[in-house]
Amino acid sequence: MVTRRAFLAAILGGALAAVATFIGLPRLAGRPSSKGPPVTAGEVRPGGLVYLPLPRLVGEVTLEQALASRRSIREYTGEPLELWELSQVLWAAYGVNEVVHGFKTTPSAGATYPLEVYAVIAPRGVYTGEGYLEPGSYKYDPHSHTLRQVRRGDLTGELYRAALEQDWVRDAPVNLVFSAVYERTTKRYGERGVRYVHMEVGHAGQNVYLQAAALGLATVAIGAFHDDKVREIIGAPPEEHPLYIMPLARPITPYHLDQAKLQAYIQSSRLAHNK
Numbered sequence: 001m002v003t004r005r006a007f008l009a010a011i012l013g014g015a016l017a018a019v020a021t022f023i024g025l026p027r028l029a030g031r032p033s034s035k036g037p038p039v040t041a042g043e044v045r046p047g048g049l050v051y052l053p054l055p056r057l058v059g060e061v062t063l064e065q066a067l068a069s070r071r072s073i074r075e076y077t078g079e080p081l082e083l084w085e086l087s088q089v090l091w092a093a094y095g096v097n098e099v100v101h102g103f104k105t106t107p108s109a110g111a112t113y114p115l116e117v118y119a120v121i122a123p124r125g126v127y128t129g130e131g132y133l134e135p136g137s138y139k140y141d142p143h144s145h146t147l148r149q150v151r152r153g154d155l156t157g158e159l160y161r162a163a164l165e166q167d168w169v170r171d172a173p174v175n176l177v178f179s180a181v182y183e184r185t186t187k188r189y190g191e192r193g194v195r196y197v198h199m200e201v202g203h204a205g206q207n208v209y210l211q212a213a214a215l216g217l218a219t220v221a222i223g224a225f226h227d228d229k230v231r232e233i234i235g236a237p238p239e240e241h242p243l244y245i246m247p248l249a250r251p252i253t254p255y256h257l258d259q260a261k262l263q264a265y266i267q268s269s270r271l272a273h274n275k
């Protein structure tokens with residue numbers, strides 16, 4: 001049933017949008033038409049398209065605090081992540097932070113952006129507020145800030161075996177996988193582009209570490225795995241080369257650096273240095 005209020009809102013909303021279009025005003029961000037995709041809140045559409053909630057640009061932790069608590073953490077509680085947490089980490093990893101050219105949070109040689117980001121989601125791994133994301137592998141699109149399902153099913157065990165049975169891969173509700181299309185960078189820079197791609201995945205990996213630390217989450221950069229198996233598990237095309245797996249989870253023991261302990265460490269190092 002359409003209420004009088006809903007009817008008026010629809011009419012007025014449509015009229016305002018028509019006026020805005022006529023005088024060349026942009027549509028208000030975060031207030032899409034009722035038919036368009038959501039922008040601020042997350043939403044899961046049939047067919048495995050996930051509109052991620054809009055990333056936050058203000059957090060509760062300073063950069064210094066995030067740096068001080070960055071650690072490779074490998075023991076997890078087994079609790080799910082929330083969709084907004086995954087959204088935030090994906091944005092930090094390789095999201096758009098410049099809206100003229102669509103440049104990203106990670107620096108990129110010649111802005112060639114060779115990386116692709118996947119999330120392998122375990123059963124009951126990510127809670128949306130209404131239920132859990134279907135398990136499988138999903139590919140991140142930084143420009144629309146969406147995830148699109150590539151493969152369905154519980155892939156975490158396969159990923160664990162492809163990563164030489166490192167327990168932290170098996171235990172995480174989400175594993176991010178970074179892959180690279182070298183050609184995007186080497187066609188401009190030749191062989192030197194290969195090192196640029198490796199530098200870039202390091203930048204993206206550090207973004208994940210710092211955002212995870214700022215949210216009280218755990219991660220670890222993993223380079224030891226069988227490339228071909230990982231490519232197959234995530235459902236990536238042959239031109240993509242997996243470079244990093246980064247589990248994302250809730251830590252059993254978050255890492256914390258004590259200021260006094262850092263001071264004592266630096267002091268004793270200086271004493272040893274002066275001997």
Ligand SMILES: Cc1cc2nc3c(=O)[nH]c(=O)nc-3n(C[C@H](O)[C@H](O)[C@H](O)COP(=O)(O)O)c2cc1C
Pocket residue numbers: 070071072073166220221222223224225
């Ligand atoms: C290129 C690279 C590859 C790594 N591969 C693995 C890995 O396969 N498995 C793992 O548990 N940790 C891996 N690590 C994490 C390191 O073991 C970790 O960074 C190091 O022990 C220092 O600890 P911290 O990160 O807590 O400072 C890797 C780190 C880097 C930079």
